Amino acid sequence: MQQIVFLDRDTIPSQITLPRPAFAHQWQEYPATRPAQVVExxxxxxxxxxxxxxxxxxxxRQLPQLRMVAIAATGTNNVDLDYCREHGIVVSNIRGYATGSVPEHVIAMLFALRRSLFAYHQDIQAGVWQEKQQFCFFTHPIGDVAGSTLGIIGSGSLGQAVARLASAIGMNVIFAERKAASECREGYLPFAQVLKxxxxxxLHCPLSEETTDLIAAPELAQMKPGSLLINTGRGGLVNEADLVAALQSGHLGGAGCDVFTAEPAEPSNPLLAHADLPNLLLTPHVAWGADSAIxxxxxxxxxxxxxxxxxxPRNRV
Known part of the structure; x- marks a missing residue:
């Protein structure tokens, strides 16, 4: 009989039905698990x-009975895959489940930032409308999404789904080749060219040693002035302090971040410390979170x- 333990059941909302497997098993679940509790x-x-x-x-190595790790997400950076492969532990993840939810979140962020929705909301709260004494006012730039160019870094199921939705609303879509690649595959442009x-x-690529700080000060400086950066991938893909500096300098037009280097983010995180910036939109890792997707x-x-x-085994990593 299989002994199944779900370490962080609260990562799946209570209104979502989690089907029990048909084979003989004992099931134990915990709302959350601290590092010191894992082995026990x-x-x-x-x-x-x-x-x-x-x-x-x-x-x-302290879990001799373990035969499978089922990751209840797509990202695998929380599991030592090399150890599992060497010791015959099967690791499976979840794939293609949020190809509706994540792209809609990306496009929503694009519209909100390009049209300065959050900035205007802040101005109304601050009484700017009454100060202007006009039926409308223009304190922030308003741009069109249609006709603009969207650069996608990461061409898996999510990147492709974002491309389809972006194309449907009139955007020109380009895919970036891997940053360190010496040649481009068909249909891809050099990483630096896409930035420009x-x-x-x-961003829709996994977090690894190669992609940590994929977007930092040098890459932000290469981006087109006034451009937007959306990260619904992994927080570590972007150097958060450098991103804030690019927003404050005015070089970057706006940023939407659904993911952070540590979650929940500490108050000292540069993004949280500057959450009042009118061109910074933050959400708590919920791009994937439509009920249908979960x-x-x-x-x-x-x-x-x-x-x-x-x-x-399926979806092995």
Whole structure:
């Protein structure tokens, strides 16, 4: 009988049904798990489910019964994949479940920033309308999204879904080749060229050693003046202090961040410390969070468990 332990069940909202697998099993779930609790809670587990709880090599080597790690998300940077491969632990993740939710969040951020919606909301709260004594006022630039160029970094299912939606609203879409690549694949432009040509950049690549600080001061300086940066990928892809500096200098037109280097973000995080900037839009890692998307995630999670027990693991990483 499989012993299944879900370490952070509260990462899936309570209104979402999490189907139980059809095979014989015992199920234990915890709302959240602190690092010091992981080994104890997984001591008898054959299958561990984690969304964001870290399972590093030091932890995994203390879990001799463990045969599978089911990640309840797409990102895999919280699990030591090398250790799992070396010791026969199957790791599966969730794929393609938020190809409606994330692109809509990206496009919503683009519209909000390009049309300065948040900035105008702040001005109304501050009484600027009454000061101007006109039926309308123009204290921030308002631009069109249609006809502008969107640069996409990351061409997986989410990047492709964003491209389709952006094209549908009249944007010109270009894909960036990997930053360190010496040659471009068909359909891709050099990384630096995309930075220079795009009116907005959106990030949809995984976080790794190679992509940490993918966008920092040098890359921000290469971006077109007044352009936008949207990050719904991983917080570590962007150097947050450098991003704030680019916004404050006026070089960058705006930024939308749904992800942070540490979550929840500490008050000292540069983005939170400057959350009152009129051209900075922050959301708490919810781009993926439409109910339809999370239900698809939950269903796929159970399918991953059942496929593993049936002897043909799916979505292996």
């Amino acid at each position: 809670r997984l001591q008898q587990a054959t299958i561990a489910i984690t969304n964001k709880v870290v399972l590093n090599a030091d932890t995994l 040509e795009a009116d907005a950049i959106t 239900q698809a995630l939950a269903n796929q999670l159970t399918e991953n468990l059942e496929a593993f027990v049936a002897g043909h």
